[in-house]
Amino acid sequence: MRSAPTILHLDMDAFFASAEQASKPSLRGKAVIVGGLGPRGVVATCSYEARVFGVHSAMPMAQARRLAPNAAYLVPRFAFYRAISEQVMGLLRELSPLVEPLSLDEAFVDLEAGGAAWDDASARLAGAKLRADIRAVTGLTGSVGLAASKMLAKIASEQAKPDGLVVIEPGTERALLGPMPVRTLPGVGPATGDHLRRVGIHTVEEIAEAGEDELVRLLGKAHGHALYAMALAHDERPVVAERETKSVSVEDTYDIDIHDRVRVGMEVQRLADRCVRRLRSAGLSGRTIVLKVRRYDFSTLTRSETLRGPTDDPAVVREAAARLLDSVDTTGGVRLLGVGVSGLADYTQEDLFAQAAGEQEDSGVAEDADDVPAEAPVVPVERRWASGLDVTHAEFGHGWVQGSGVGRVTVRFETPDSEPGRVRTFRVDDPELEPAEPLPLVRGPFAEA
Ligand SMILES: [Mg+2]
Secondary structure (H helix, E strand, O other), X not given: OOOOOOEEEEEXXXXXXXXXXXXXXXXXXXXXXXXXXXXXXXXXXXXXXXXXXXXXXXOEHHHHHHHOOOOXXXXXXXXXXXXXXXXXXXXXXXXXXXXXXXXXXXXXXXXXXXXXXXXXXXXXXXXXXXXXXXXXXXXXXXXXXXEOOHHHHHHHHHHHOOOOEEEOOOOOHHHHHOOOEHHXXXXXXXXXXXXXXXXXXXXXXXXXXXXXXXXXXXXXXXXXXXXXXXXXXXXXXXXXXXXXXXXXXXXXXXXXXXXXXXXXXXXHHHHHHHHHHHHHHOOOEEEEEEEEEEEOOOOXXXXXXXXXXEEOOHHHHHHHHHHHXXXXXXXXXXXXXXXXXXXXXXXXXXXXXXXXXXXXXXXXXXXXXXXXXXXXXXXXXXXXXXXXXXXXXXXXXXXXXXXXXXXXXXXXXXXXXXXXXXXXXXXXXXXXXXXXXXXXXXXXXXXXX
């Protein structure tokens, strides 16, 4: 492991919600919740003001509404967030060719590879300058963690939140990690966390105390070995410029076609277990289970099933693979079987992003679902007026949809650099009201980008 804290982890603070607050002056300092507003919606991001009420990412939207009934509920504007994300990633690439984005608002940067830092002092300086540049260019804040490994840099940025910078000095890692919960370590998903808890291992120090043999006995060779190393703060994973892994899969080709349906089922279970071991040793979990079957005549089928959340649980993957196999005719024999998991996430935000995006498509029209009679038909024109979207009015100018329902749409007229604006209500089919593009958050020398 390197001897200087030159791996940087950047995490924008409450990214979607902060972007909305910067964009909508009336929401600054208020509880803002961004996510799917449909019946199965989840919270993608909430502002720090909303967290006070106990709202957090991944929470069902219905529960958030009970906890914070007066918060502003907005649909995500992904194109807008992506534009800001590109500005941020551009700043990171000025520091180093080795930038590894994890989601729209999170990335690792190898400062040493770019010559941007080589010791503690230069790393701190680069981190502080980056935070200032991000603020100047985007108007938003990001937190920076600096350490000698990816694992510790990520933990440092978590400690730095919000709007801060934390350096973990090389040599202090083990003492810092010791009392932390096992879930802190990459590769410890919900299933592994439960498994460890059942044998009385709650903290990172307890993993280290259990010893490598015990970990391997509990979790298998690859995963046990990797986890033990992480608990000792050994993390040699390099920062890679591209996410190289889009899926994890294993397959076997058989010398003799398998005809026995029971045997085919057993092979699929075995492959599912092997696939999960790979997934875990890479510190990943995934949402989509894929089954591949090549039959005696070389025809190849793939079947997939997408779960509601990411998993690294062998039982869940086995069951999904078995369900997929049920839909495949294997009479005549199979010569190859494969099981894979895609839709990978090592950090939850990515997955939330996917869920919120899926939600967006079927989210209804009203900010307040209760205001709309259940039998009300969804009029296509109303779909344009989801809460949070930008609009422009011939007379009143630029604004955003605060809510809509029963044939009306309420618009607040304000822009990123205006005072908090006034609210007006229109008929949803008002010809003077049109959807609009988001306005840039920062005007001036940086705005033309
Ligand atoms: Mg973030």
